[in-house]
Amino acid sequence: MPYLKVSGTQFVDGNGTPVVLLGAGLGGWMMMENFISGFPGCEFHIREALAEAIGIEKASLFFEKFLDNFFAEGDVKFFKSLGLNCVRIAVNYHHFEDDMNPRVLKKDAFKQLDRVVSLCAAEDIYTIIDLHSTPGGQSGGWHADAGTHFGNFWKHKDFQDRFVWLWTQIAEHYKDNIWVAGYNLMNEPADPDPGHAGLINIYDRTYAAIYSIDPHHILFLDGNTFATDFTKFPDDSATRWGTNVAFAIHDYSTFGFPSSPEVYEGTDNQKATLKAAYVRKRKWMDEGNLCVWNGEWGPVYGRKEYDGEETDDINRRRYMVLRDQLEIYRKDSLSWSIWLYKDIGFQGMVYVSQDTAYMKHFGEFLSKKHRLAVDAWGADDKYVKHIYEPIVNLIKEEIPEPNQKLYPPIWNLENRVTRISRTILVAEFMAKEWAEMFVGMGDQELVDFAESFAFEKCEKREELNSILKFSANTAV
């Protein structure tokens, strides 16, 4: 069976039959994230903190077992049972290359990724390899695993050289694998250059490097500023990176988050707003007759432990947003990858049960994280907003208004101040506390923690899954 390809605006299989890629993002696995598995800050913080607290051997045991359990046979069978056909696998460059030993592949760099790609292939499920964090960080998000709010990737040529090098290693490794649909070169770039010159340049370089090794796989290219902006992409984009290219939007709607400006009722106006945001993101592709892939989207959900009696009502509305987005996508036969497959209970299709060793042990710690709004994603900052307000006001009063506007524009002044303070500063202090909660554990307890993430120990978000299943089975 030949490789999946892009043909015009569609994906097609070896017979030229159109394929709509429907699936989910495997985040939190080879790209660990705070709200997904319950730690503060970013992956490199907690890896360092845990090694310091319990020693490198025990920490490695925990992380290795975590990787083994987070996605295994039960997961892929369940995924298949919903009629989904593609897993977008988020990977962190730290798993392949050590910052202190750059351009040297780590021993067993591909062990876990090969395992999951093969599990999926055995069920006829495509995988897309998504390089979710780059050397130096391609954005100031926690998910760039850089521990800072600057995307230093854009400022250091050596980070960029390492990125290109890593892609040549991945391409060499998977060039003959037909179940790998392709390579999502960079998750959510945030190149501050007004002409997006850094992003275009890195796409040029990576395309050339990959295609000299592997001319067969699809390239999935995110727009700038968190996969929302293609306005500075060059006129020759339809051929510049070959023609086997899909352009990726991320279509998050504020209606699906606690920060929604209004309660979602699914009114005609609200549906029009949903649609307008989506149409705006894909406009550039539509004008050029290019292939669009929605690489991330999806609401977050209320939790009984934090949202109490309001939980069911919150979630009823979030499912309305989900359905309304899917209806828009269905009409366009859009390929999508919902965020997120698995987590500890905020967004995932399946989530770690409260009855597991991990969730029991970290319950109070997670409440504190929630109260302090230490994660940015979908955060409700009502308990700490007043703490940061004076800093916001200080900047408003003392800094000339035009200078208050910094890149990226989606982080307005308040968002920038509170985000940096909570998710980087406070989070850094909390990483040690998280790690210290492992002190004194024997190997079996560490394994029990890691096994808490196994499919068999997870709950299913039934309504989400049934909506996705229906959508996958009625896709046109």
Ligand SMILES: O[C@@H]1[C@@H](O)[C@H](O[C@@H]2CO[C@@H](O[C@@H]3CO[C@@H](O)[C@H](O)[C@H]3O)[C@H](O)[C@H]2O)OC[C@H]1O
């Ligand atoms: O790893 C993922 C990560 O990829 C994801 O990143 C966020 C995506 O949304 C960004 O904000 C949106 C930008 O577009 C506007 O139209 C939306 O309304 C915004 O929500 C945000 O800045 C990124 O951090 O987040 C979840 C992670 O797990």
